[in-house]
Amino acid sequence: MLKLPGLIDPHVHMREPGGTHKEDWDSGTSAALAGGVTMVLAMPNTKPPIFDAQGLAMVQAAAKEKARCDYAQFIGAGPTNSQWKENKDLPLQAAGLKMYLDQTFGELRLDSMTTWQEHFSSWPLNRPIVAHSESRSMAAVILMAAMYNRQVHIAHVSLKEEILLIKAAKERGIKVTCEVCPHHLFLTRDDIPAISQGHPGRGEVRPRLAGREDMEALWANLDIIDCFATDHAPHTLAEKDGENPPPGFPGLEALLPLLLSAVAEKRLTVEDIIQKSVTNPQKIFSLPVQPETWVEVDEEAEYELHASEMHSRCGWTPYEGWKVRGRIRKVVLRGEHAFQDGQILARTGYGQNVRLISHSH
Numbered sequence: 333m334l335k336l337p338g339l340i341d342p343h344v345h346m347r348e349p350g351g352t353h354k355e356d357w358d359s360g361t362s363a364a365l366a367g368g369v370t371m372v373l374a375m376p377n378t379k380p381p382i383f384d385a386q387g388l389a390m391v392q393a394a395a396k397e398k399a400r401c402d403y404a405q406f407i408g409a410g411p412t413n414s415q416w417k418e419n420k421d422l423p424l425q426a427a428g429l430k431m432y433l434d435q436t437f438g439e440l441r442l443d444s445m446t447t448w449q450e451h452f453s454s455w456p457l458n459r460p461i462v463a464h465s466e467s468r469s470m471a472a473v474i475l476m477a478a479m480y481n482r483q484v485h486i487a488h489v490s491l492k493e494e495i496l497l498i499k500a501a502k503e504r505g506i507k508v509t510c511e512v513c514p515h516h517l518f519l520t521r522d523d524i525p526a527i528s529q530g531h532p533g534r535g536e537v538r539p540r541l542a543g544r545e546d547m548e549a550l551w552a553n554l555d556i557i558d559c560f561a562t563d564h565a566p567h568t569l570a571e572k573d574g575e576n577p578p579p580g581f582p583g584l585e586a587l588l589p590l591l592l593s594a595v596a597e598k599r600l601t602v603e604d605i606i607q608k609s610v611t612n613p614q615k616i617f618s619l620p621v622q623p624e625t626w627v628e629v630d631e632e633a634e635y636e637l638h639a640s641e642m643h644s645r646c647g648w649t650p651y652e653g654w655k656v657r658g659r660i661r662k663v664v665l666r667g668e669h670a671f672q673d674g675q676i677l678a679r680t681g682y683g684q685n686v687r688l689i690s691h692s693h
């Protein structure tokens with residue numbers, strides 16, 4: 333039996349409010365626990381998106397009632413909410429500020445660099461800024477972080493040119509950190525036919541699955557990758573197979589089995605998992621240590637991943653039938669049995685908003 337600290341996933345989409353037919357704070361945090369994840373940071377591109385105190389309060393109420401693991405909620409950077417100096421309390425309640433600088437699911441893209449500057453100059457330094465920025469817009473946002481001498485965290489790095497850019501920026505002392513998703517570490521565009529099964533929408537994800545050379549560059553630069561993040565982005569199969577398939581893959585329940593399989597293949601170490609899924613997210617996002625919290629794994633167990641055994645409401649996985657090694661047997665969260673042998677044991681509402689805890693201390 334291998335014992336790990338509870339994992340932190342700094343990038344999930346809970347779909348509540350507005351998309352609870354595909355996920356909500358109950359099903360999403362159940363999927364987290366089943367995946368050995370005891371803390372999630374939720375993205376703001378819900379319906380409506382989370383831009384202000386009213387929106388944040390709405391999410392906090394839903395999460396307080398339903399969440400089974402600990403959490404915090406991001407606020408979205410919009411064209412009209414950049415006056416953070418006049419609104420000092422709100423950032424302290426948020427996981428961080430999420431800036432969408434490239435197209436994705438939802439309507440949060442910020443095109444004006446003047447607006448980027450307003451957010452960079454007014455968002456408090458003790459709360460992170462996370463940027464969805466691909467390729468050249470990534471170069472632009474890293475430049476802006478350097479100009480404001482503040483930290484920026486780059487979401488879901490997928491390309492060779494991106495990881496090399498971040499490496500070069502780090503070597504020059506720029507305060508940039510980054511995360512990589514399991515689907516960019518374990519899948520390339522060559523896997524799309526197998527994922528799609530004749531339904532091309534199932535292969536849609538942003539950033540798109542990349543080439544083999546990109547995937548190999550991520551593995552070759554593991555030391556540049558600060559965090560693993562699932563970008564858990566559930567949509568139902570009916571939506572993925574429909575007219576306008578939304579981009580996104582579920583990932584919470586596949587992350588740790590995939591990483592442990594890579595450990596079995598000696599491509600990764602257990603220490604890498606702890607660093608990139610626990611200690612680095614704690615540092616980058618100023619998250620509290622969860623006391624009496626751990627995950628027990630049967631390292632030797634070999635089995636197949638099947639959506640039918642998962643807890644996400646979306647009902648499918650891009651890793652259907654994949655053979656993996658390392659099964660999560662038990663999750664203990666703050667002294668309570670939260671998951672054991674396929675059963676979710678933590679009750680709804682057990683999860684705590686980690687921003688409200690640290691705020692009250």
Ligand SMILES: [Zn+2]
Nearest residue numbers: 343375563565
């Ligand atoms: Zn995302």
